[in-house]
Amino acid sequence: MNLQQPSTANSPVIVWFRRDLRTSDHAALSAAAATGHPVLPVFVLESGESDNGSASRWWLHHSLVSLRKELAVLGLPLVLLRGGALEVLLGLCARSGASEVHAHHQYEPSDAEREEKFSSALSMQGIQMHFHPGTLLSEPTDLRTGKGGPFQVFTPYWKAFANKVRTQEPLPSLDRVRSFEARDIGVSLESLKLLPSIGWDGGLRAAWNPGASGAAKNLQRFLAGPVEHYDSQRDLPHVQGTSQLSAHLHFGEISPRQIWHAAKATGPTAAPFLRQLVWREFAHHLLHHFPHTTDKPLRPQFEDFPWDGDPSLLSTWQKGETGYPLVDAGMRQLWTTGWMHNRVRMVAASFLVKHLLLPWQEGAAWFRDTLVDADLANNTFGWQWTAGCGADAAPYFRVFNPTLQGKKFDPEGAYIRRWIPELQNLSKRWIHEPSSAPALELATAGVTLGRDYPHPVIDHAVARERALDCYRRMRMNNQ
DNA sequence: TGAAATGTTGGGGCG
DNA sequence: ACGCCCCAACATTTC
Numbered sequence: 404m405n406l407q408q409p410s411t412a413n414s415p416v417i418v419w420f421r422r423d424l425r426t427s428d429h430a431a432l433s434a435a436a437a438t439g440h441p442v443l444p445v446f447v448l449e450s451g452e453s454d455n456g457s458a459s460r461w462w463l464h465h466s467l468v469s470l471r472k473e474l475a476v477l478g479l480p481l482v483l484l485r486g487g488a489l490e491v492l493l494g495l496c497a498r499s500g501a502s503e504v505h506a507h508h509q510y511e512p513s514d515a516e517r518e519e520k521f522s523s524a525l526s527m528q529g530i531q532m533h534f535h536p537g538t539l540l541s542e543p544t545d546l547r548t549g550k551g552g553p554f555q556v557f558t559p560y561w562k563a564f565a566n567k568v569r570t571q572e573p574l575p576s577l578d579r580v581r582s583f584e585a586r587d588i589g590v591s592l593e594s595l596k597l598l599p600s601i602g603w604d605g606g607l608r609a610a611w612n613p614g615a616s617g618a619a620k621n622l623q624r625f626l627a628g629p630v631e632h633y634d635s636q637r638d639l640p641h642v643q644g645t646s647q648l649s650a651h652l653h654f655g656e657i658s659p660r661q662i663w664h665a666a667k668a669t670g671p672t673a674a675p676f677l678r679q680l681v682w683r684e685f686a687h688h689l690l691h692h693f694p695h696t697t698d699k700p701l702r703p704q705f706e707d708f709p710w711d712g713d714p715s716l717l718s719t720w721q722k723g724e725t726g727y728p729l730v731d732a733g734m735r736q737l738w739t740t741g742w743m744h745n746r747v748r749m750v751a752a753s754f755l756v757k758h759l760l761l762p763w764q765e766g767a768a769w770f771r772d773t774l775v776d777a778d779l780a781n782n783t784f785g786w787q788w789t790a791g792c793g794a795d796a797a798p799y800f801r802v803f804n805p806t807l808q809g810k811k812f813d814p815e816g817a818y819i820r821r822w823i824p825e826l827q828n829l830s831k832r833w834i835h836e837p838s839s840a841p842a843l844e845l846a847t848a849g850v851t852l853g854r855d856y857p858h859p860v861i862d863h864a865v866a867r868e869r870a871l872d873c874y875r876r877m878r879m880n881n882q
Numbered sequence: 883t884g885a886a887a888t889g890t891t892g893g894g895g896c897g
Numbered sequence: 898a899c900g901c902c903c904c905a906a907c908a909t910t911t912c
Contacts (some may be wrong), residue, residue, distance in 0.1 A: 638883085749883070788883090800912045801884050808884090867885085871912060 415443040415499050415583035419492060419506040420481075423538060423655035424466045425615045426473045428573035430535035431505035432580075441583035443499060444474055445482040447491050448595050456772035458741035461604050462613045464597035466654050469614025471592075478579045482589035489521055496530050499583065503531045507538050507655070510687050511779050512694035540659050540684055541568045543691030553692035555701075555794040560685050561678065573661045606739035611650065611775060618651035622662060626669050634675040640733075640744035641818040646676070649776035650742070652683070659683070686784035689794050697783050698764055700792035704881040708792070709873055712760030719860055720755050721769055723822075726859035728835055729809035730754045732822035739822075741775035746812055752789040753803040758866040760873065763790035791874075799874040802867050809835035825855045 416435040424446075426432060435442045446467060471481040484491045492504060504525060508518065522532040536542055546554065546563045554560035598604070612620065625646040629636060636644030651657050659680060666673040666680075693701055700706060719725055723734035733747035743751065748770075755766045767786040771777045787793025791801075813819060816834035820827050826834055828848040833840035838852060838859050845852065852858050 746883085797883080798912090802912090804885060864886095867912095874912085 411500075412440065414440060415501045416440045416503040416505065417492070417495065417499070417501045418442060418444045419488070419504055420444060420446045420470065421506055421509055421655075422653065423507040423658075424470045425618075425656050425658065426470070426477060427576055427615065428537070428658040428661050429507075430537040430574065431507050431533070433574050433577065434533060434535065435503070435505045436577055436580045438503065439581070440503070441581045442479055443482065443495075443501060443583040443585060444479050445484060445492075445495060445589070446470075447488045448483070448485040448597075449488055450485075456774070456777055457599055458607065458773050458775045459771075459777050460597040461599065461607055462611070462650055462654065462741070462775045464592065464595070465613035466656060467592055467595075467597075469616065469656070473615055477577055479582045480585045482585050483592055483595060484589055485595060489524055492521070493524070493528065495588070496525070496528065498588070499585075502529065503533065505533045505535065508534045508536055508542075509538060510543055510691055512690065512697065515691075537658060537660075538655060539687055540570050540663060540680070541688075543688045546688065553688060554685070555689070557682065557685055557795045560688065561681055564681050564684065570660050570663050572664060573658065607741050607775065610740040610742065613650070613654070613656070613775075615651075615656045618648060618657035621647045621651065622657065622665060626665060626673075630666060630669055630676050631672050633672075633679075637675075637679075638746045638812050640747050641813055641815075641821065645745065647742075649778075649781075650774075653776050653778045683781060685794075686778075686780040689784055690780040693794075696787060696793065697779060700790070701787055701794055702792050702796070704877060705790070705792035708877055710756070710760055710762040714761070716759050716860055717755075717761055717765055717769075720751075720759060720761075720766075724857050724860075725754065725758075726838060726857040727754065727805040727863075728816075728819045728823055728826060728837065729805045729813065732819050735822045737770075737773050741773060743774070744818075746808070747818075748785065749789060750803050750805050750808045752786060753797075754805055756786075756790045757802050757870040758805075758861055758863070760870065763787065763792070799877075800871055802870055804863060804867075806836045806863065823856065826850060 416438050418432050418435045423429060423431070432442070432444070467481070467483070474481050484495070495501065496504070508514070518534050522534070525532040541564065546560065546567060548554055548559065554563070611617065625648070629644050633644065636642050648657065648662065652659065652662070663677065663680060666676055690696065720730070721734065723731035723738065725731055729747060730751045733743045733751040736747070737743040752763070752766055755761050756763050763786040767782055770782055770786075774782070784793060788796050791797055791799035809819065813835075814831065816829070816831045819834050826837060826848070829837060829840065829850060830844065833844050837845065837850060837856055850856055
């Protein structure tokens with residue numbers, strides 16, 4: 404039976420916005436516009452989405468505000484709906500008489516299967532569903548090892564990427580687009596309740612400007628200077644030496660190929676930064692081929708690793724009260740701004756799994772809850788890398804010394820002072836190890852350990868030995 | 883995209 | 898002048 408609705412020149416084409424909240428270099432929007440039909444942009448808030456931490460929801464709210472403005476420039480509305488996307492889209496097609504839906508692919512576990520399901524369910528109703536690439540520079544299945552399997556080590560992946568992937572130029576920008584009259588359809592942005600009910604979001608507002616224009620601004624700032632010294636400065640947490648694009652990229656407010664081409668145009672010095680973009684590709688490649696790694700270690704010998712640290716220390720870590728300044732500064736930066744410098748992420752994450760012996764899954768969950776850039780693929784990859792149980796992983800015996808990392812990457816203590824004001828007046832000699840500072844130094848700086856700033860929750864040398872011991876035991880058990 | 887322990891070397895103080 | 902020792906600086910190995 405043919406259920407196809409009569410498609411007229413006035414029947415709309417729906418653009419289903421997902422994590423691609425931009426109007427430039429937007430394959431789905433461009434394809435819809437090219438049909439000549441009126442275009443109906445829609446965003447569907449689904450419950451139970453993986454990125455539903457409060458910080459992430461805050462970002463989404465403001466990103467939708469921004470998208471609505473951008474669409475208005477093209478003469479388009481943005482319809483907001485909530486519920487299961489399939490039901491919602493079917494309903495919207497029926498109501499508006501649409502016969503085509505365009506969207507970008509997404510790449511989290513079960514997305515591929517789900518997109519299959521969408522395509523067939525919609526085609527049953529005579530509606531064409533088109534999923535476009537555009538969220539990544541390469542599809543997760545594009546690159547294969549010589550043996551035909553997925554990569555598990557970055558360097559060979561990087562080589563294959565450099566050899567095979569040709570990144571297209573971004574799409575030409577759109578002029579006005581024919582719009583579909585969407586009156587009386589959809590709900591208000593406020594009713595999505597994405598904003599926090601109590602005002603804890605001041606730090607986020609001060610730090611970020613969600614949306615495509617904020618993304619463009621960060622890219623421009625980065626390419627105007629920091630990109631040149633990226634290799635040496637990206638590890639300094641008190642310097643704005645990184646692109647600050649992670650959250651914008653996660654929500655698709657800017658496309659990876661826009662970044663790729665803009666960076667490349669600045670010359671050969673952009674190479675280290677471009678390589679960093681390919682880590683994102685690698686993380687998505689891994690998650691696609693090993694979807695179970697969101698909660699299980701990639702390397703099976705870690706299945707029953709004894710993560711038997713004191714569970715009460717999880718909240719100590721979350722609050723930034725471990726007594727190790729670099730770890731605490733990072734955790735407080737995260738809580739306040741929804742973001743943490745990457746070098747500090749490595750140190751703070753290593754501290755949770757190796758010093759505190761708490762499961763990396765707990766850390767990953769906390770990061771998903773609090774990061775504005777919370778991204779399942781990147782986050783999963785990063786945590787497994789840190790714990791030593793993932794792809795291209797840090798060997799387990801590589802235990803970061805948070806004090807040394809502080810001295811090395813924050814030699815003046817500027818980052819510590821920014822996020823731990825109670826240590827403000829401690830000299831750079833002692834700011835990374837207040838618990839070793841002479842009593843006079845502490846007194847002069849007005850710091851009483853245990854009152855103003857905590858004693859270390861565990862001694863570094865002791866923790867290191869304990870972690871190495873667990874590793875040795877695991878190796879024994881797997882022989 | 884470590885850190886700590888251990889090993890090696892070479893300059894200089896000193897008898 | 899010579900050998901001995903100390904130890905800082907660097908290199909290598911181990912976890």
